[in-house]
Amino acid sequence: MNALPASTAFQPSAASLYDSPRLLADIGGTNARFALELGPGRIELIDVLPCAEHATLGHAVRAYLDGDTVRAAACGTVRHAAVAIANPVLGDMVRMTNHHWEFSIAALGAELGFESFIVVNDFSALAMSLPHLADGDKWQVGGGAPCLGAPIGLVGAGTGLGVSGLIPAEQGATGAGHWTALRSEGGHVSFSPADETEVAILQYAWREFEHVSAERLLSGAGVELIYRALAHHLGQDAEPLGAPEISRQGLSGECKLCDRVIDVFCGMLGTVAGNLAITLGAQGGVYIGGGIVPRLGERFARSPFRQRFERKGRFGAYLAQVPTYVITARYPAFLGVSAILAERLAR
Known part of the structure; x- marks a missing residue:
């Protein structure tokens, strides 16, 4: 277990009273990440549990809280909790899109004995972290300086597309x-x-899906779909590969097809990010999160991403000024969900 660096720690308002440690969670389709906020900005005891190893979210929470180190730090007094989850949160019932967990927010909060239990969409939480990221938690890929006080966009590919x-x-x-x-x-x-x-x-993807969303291609499963579709389009035989191996072979130069998959993926992401920037008027910048892009490193900067981001005809000059950033902070969603919980409690 570890802690967030002090430089990235969110500093809540003085109105937020830390009468007990607070549980923070970031739940994706693959992993459930947990931490305790022991005081203002003190986000520590971070642990990552595979979702597949736990029948329910409640079981995963208890597994984290029952760990010896966490139990000693919490002293059995965790009263407030906030969860960011990779799913729409439209009411009391939450059914995950990319995993089998489902639960009632009210019932789960009562079962776990929390006085306050907040569940929000994971990308809403990640968005709330953006103003609190330190310079070392992101790196810029193109564009100019952000306009202070302007809208900010966020898009990220991982198990899904947020x-x-x-x-x-x-x-x-x-x-x-x-x-x-x-x-x-x-x-x-x-x-x-x-x-x-x-x-x-797209025509290849229509063979598998009636509706081909951006997520079908800009995700881990999407990398594999692009790989199969490109092989078919180019008339090549391609051995079955998972997304991690496609990325590895593409980055190492072992496989030209895999290298092209990376370019196609990044170009598609550039289109989506540019669309978002125009839709929001995101002159404060567009941030790229998720698990896939940060692993590409400098290869992402050399990809078609930024060219495609700006390729919007008459609005090319407009988008050329909008900065794009790759989020490199290891657990940024904790900063956002902490900010949301602090704001709720301060009310």
Whole structure:
């Protein structure tokens, strides 16, 4: 277990009283990440549990809290908890899209004995972390300087494709103030091809799916789908490969087809990110999260991503000024869900 570096720790308002440690969680389709916030900005005892090893979210929470180190630190007094989850949160019942867990927020909070139990969309939480990221928690790929107090976009590919954004409220001249995170499911918009190769990929994908969303291609499973579709389009025989191996062979130069998959993936992501920037007027920048892009490293900067981000005809000059950032912080969603919980309790 470890802790967030002090430079990235979110500093809640003085109105947020830490009468007990707070449980923070970031639940994806593959892994459940947990931490305790022991005081303002002290996010520690981070642990990652595979979702597949736990029958329910409640079981996973108890497994984390029952660990010897966590139990000693919490002293059995965790009263408030906040969960970011890779799923729409539209009411009391939550049914995960990319995993089998489902639960009632009210019932689970009562079962676990929490006085406060908040569940939010994971990308809403990640969006709330963006104003608190230190310079070392991100790196810029193209564009100019962000406009303070302007909307910010967020998109990230991993098990699925998350989309969100921040809309400013009560902003001051320095850009400080309150933000509203969008509850978006923009990853499920219809995929929009931008060239003949992507048209061929879309036609191949239609063989498997009636509706081909952006997420079908911009995700771990999407990397594999692009690989199969490109092989078919190019008339090549391709051995079955999973997304990690496709990325590895593409980055190492072992496989030209895998290398092209990376380019196609990044180009598609550039189109989606550019669409988001125009839709939100995101002159505060567009951030790239998720598990896939940070692993590409400098290869992402050399990919077609930024070219495609700006390729919007008459709005090319507009987008050329919008900065794009890759989030490199290891557990950024904890910062956002901490901010959301602190705000709720301060009310």
